[in-house]
Amino acid sequence: MATDRMKNMFKTRVLSAVIGAAFLLGVLFVGGIYGIAFFVILAVTALYEFFNMMKKRGFNIPTLPGYFLLLLLLFAHVYPQYLLPGIFSIIIYIVIYSVLRYPKISIIEISLSLFGPSYIGFLLNFALRIMEFDQAFLVMLLVLVLTWSSDIGGYLFGRVWGKHKLVPILSPAKTWEGALGSLVLSITAALLFFQIVEMRNISYAYVLLLGIAANIMGQFGDLFMSSLKRYSGVKDSGNIIPGHGGVLDRFDSFLLVAPVVYYFHLYLF
Secondary structure, eight states: OHHHHHHHHHHHHHHHHHHHHHHHHHHHHHOHHHHHHHHHHHHHHHHHHHHHHHHHTTOOOOOHHHHHHHHHHHTTTTOGGGHHHHHHHHHHHHHHHHHHHTTSSOHHHHHHHHHHHHHHHHHHHHHHHHTTSTTHHHHHHHHHHHHHHHHHHHHHHHHHHOOSEEETTTEEEEEHHHHHHHHHHHHHHHHHHHHHSOOSOOOHHHHHHHHHHHHHHHHHHHHHHHHHHHHHTOSSSOSSBTTTBOHHHHHTTHHHHHHHHHHHHHHTO
């Protein structure tokens, strides 16, 4: 019975991943308003999951300024003139809210209401910036290839050869062997990508550096989200994706890989 349940869970996970990847690639290929809408929905859903995790921890977080800050940072490059007055408005709101709600609201809750949207909005802003590149789809595809190869490499190598725990206090299933496999597959994927896809000329040294940098950031993004989930006492950030959990579960590495690829493309490609 347990074996059948595990098989069904695995099938659900694989089917969900295939359908989700096809949908994501289709949206990014079309681009334009559809790509922007996707990342807006992704950002809002991710922040909802973050706030929900913190609420399960027992925090009473004011969410309104958080969603406002999220959108400000997400579109900071499009409407820079609204960034400073928008942040000032959020600070005024927080100050007044804290005074009126004292002592029912703590500085920790105020901090969490600003950290979540800052982390998600600032990092996903790089995805929207990539959407404006001439070869936007290919660059975004590179982000996904590096992210997925990191996850797949870590999972496969960890399952087959994993023995030595990486950070058991955060993620008991992760091993040093899995981390090394993740790095190897990311570097291999980066090399293959530039062999297959025609982009700007780039030396193997830069490709190697990109694979290493993106992988390290991706693994730390994954571990950081594991720390938030463990702190909140939840297994998954949400349940919107069958077999995978929430948006933050699937895009935790992507959040930190996207800025790495953005800067490599901007300055080194």
